[in-house]
Amino acid sequence: MKQQIIADMLTALCRITGISGDETNIAMVALEFLKFYCPDARISHGNVIGTCGSSDPDAPHVLLDAHIDQIGMIVTSITDDGFVTVGNVGGIDRRLLPAQRVHLHGSRVIDGVVCAMPPHLSDGDEKVPKFEDIRIDTGFSAEELRQIISPGDSVTFAGNIARLLGDRFTSPALDDRCGVAAILSALHSVKDEELPCRVTVLFSTQEEVGERGAKIGCFAANPDIALAVDVSFARNLGDSETKTGKMGEGPMIGYSPSLSKSVSKTLSCIADEVQIPWQYEVMAGTTGTNADQFSVCREGVKACTVSIPLRYMHTPAEIISLRDVMLTGELLAAYLRRCKG
C-alpha cells in the first residue's frame, strides 16, 4: 500500500476518538474498513472481529490484533464553581496536562482547557499535579455544564493530524491506530490470494486499561497463533538503545520469555527472506501489549508482538514513519502467505 493511502487511512482512523470503554465510534470506522477484506466483520462485545483466508478447518489459525482504544480522561464530577474533575483512562503523562486543550464528549462535544498556574505566579519548584487536583475550565457555569456533561463522559486531547517532513506523520492516538492501518494494509496485499492459513482480525478494546478486549476477543476466536500489532518506543538522542527502535527502519519483532520463540524466529526469517528491514525488540518478561493476554488464552496460544516504532508515546503529538507502517503491513502479509503451521 502506498504511503499516501496509509496517511489517508490514518487520518480517517485518528480523526475519530475512542478512549478505553468508549470505542463505539472508532469501532464503526474500523469495521467499515475491515468489511472490505472480511465480509463477515462485526462488532462483538465492543471488539471488531472478522475472518478471511483459508476455509480448511485444519489450516493454522492466525489472529492479527491491533487495539482501537486510546488513552484519555473521564469526567468524575462537576464542582459548584463550574470546573470539571477527571480521572485518568490509561497511562496519562500528568506532566503535560497544564493548559492542555481537551474535548469533553457530553450530550454534545465542548472544548475545555486544563487549568494551570502561569509562570508569573508559580514559585518554580512545584510538583506535577495529582489527578485529583486536575480541573478543566469550559467557561460554562455548573448549572449549564450539568445540562451537557455527566460523570462518566469521555475527555480527549485536542491534537493536530499532519504529515511532517518525509514520511513522518503526527496525530494523537497513533497508538494504536497505526497498528490497525498496518493490518488493513496487509489484508489489502493478500486480498486476492489463497492463503494457507485461517485469519481472524481483531480490533480490540480496552488495551490501555489492561488488555481486556484482547482477553475476550482471543477466547472467542480461539486461534493457534496471535500477533499483537502495536507500537513501541522510537529512539531519540540519548534514549537507551536497548529499549528503543529506530524510526523508519522497519517493524520491531518481539523476543521475550512470554512470547513464542518459534513465531519470533519465523517472522524474522520471513522478513529476511522477502528483504523487509526489521529490528529486534527484546523484552525480559511480559510485553505490556495484548500479546500478554493471547499467550495465556484458553490452553495457550503462540503469541508474538510486531511493533511500529513511535515517538512521544501517550502525548497528543505522537509521531510515526509511514514507511514503518507500510513495512509492518508487508511483513504481516508475507507471514500470512507462508503460515502453513
Added chain:
Amino acid sequence: MKYLKDLCQLCGISGDEDAVRAYLTERIAALPDILEMRTDALGNLLVHKKGAAEPKHTLMLGAHMDEVGLIVTGIRSDGTLSLAAVGGVDADVVLGRNVMVGEKKLPGVIGSTPIHLLSGSARDEKPKMDALYADIGAKDADEAKQYVSPGDSIYFMGEFTELGGGRVSSKAIDDRFGCAVLLELLESELPFDMWFGFFVQEEVGLRGSRTAAYAINPDFAVILEATTAADLDGVTGDAAVCRLGGGPVVSFMDRSTIYDKELYAMAFKEAQELGIPCQTKSRIAGGNDAGAVHVSREGVRTLAISVPCRCLHSPSCVAQMSDMEQCMQLTKIMMEKIAEL
C-alpha cells in the same frame, strides 16, 4: 473585538513580529486622518492619528505585538531541534504540543522522553525546558538543516476556540487583545490627536516600548495588556489575583511599575460611572510595558488596563469577551478624561 481572532492566530514571537506589524500596517494605511505611521529600528509600529481637537497633552496608547514562544538553538544529530523559551514559558505547557517551526511554519511537535521510560520519581517532576526538543520529522540532521536554522522561531499552535460563558481560548491573547483594541480605536473618530504604539519584544524585557516611548515622548500613556488570572477551582481570596468576568484589571502596582495614583483612582471612578465592573490585582505580580514607559525620558504618567486571562503564556489562554469589551469602553473614556487633565 472584531480583529481579535485574526490577530491571535498570527505568528510573532519576540523579535519576529513582522507578520503582526504587516497585518496592522495594511489596515491602518487604509484609514483616514493618519498623520504619521512609521516603523522604528527595533520594529515598533508608531502611528499618529488626527482627532477632533488639538490635545493639551501628548497621549500614547500602547500594546505589544509579540507573543511568547520558543526559538531553535541547534540541530541535533538525530534531526530533532534543541530549543529555548522566548519569554516566560513553562515546559509543561509545551510538552507534547503541536508547534509551527520557522518562516514556512513547518508542522512539528515538542517531544521528550515518554513517561513509560521515566523512573517513578521523574514522572512527578515538572519537565525542564532543556529536556525538550522540537521534532519536524527530519530523519537526520542533514535533512533538518535543509529546512531549519538556529534562530528560527517556534510558534505555538493554539487554535482560537469559543468556550462556554462568552469565553474564548487561543494562543497569543497576550497581547493581541491589546493590538485589537488599539486597531479598533484607530478606526474610530478620535476626540483629539493621539499616538498609538504597537511594541515589539515586551516578553523579553519590555524592550520595544522603551524606544517607542522615547520617540513619541508622551505626557500620558495607557497600556493595554492581558494579565494573569488565577481564579481557579479552590483558589480563594487574594490568591486568585484577578477574576474572569470581573471586568478590566487596573493595578496600583506590579513587578515593573507603581502606577500613577490619580489615573488609578480615575479609572475606577469612570468605570463606576459607565456601570461596568473594574478590579485590581490582589497580588503584586507580573509586569508590562508600563514598566519601560513610565520611566522614559523625564517620566510618563502611565496607566495599564488589562484583561484578566487564565493560562497566560500558554497555547491555550482563556479570556472572557465581556472583560475585553469593557476594557475597550474604559480605554475610550480614559482617553477623553486624560485630555481634560
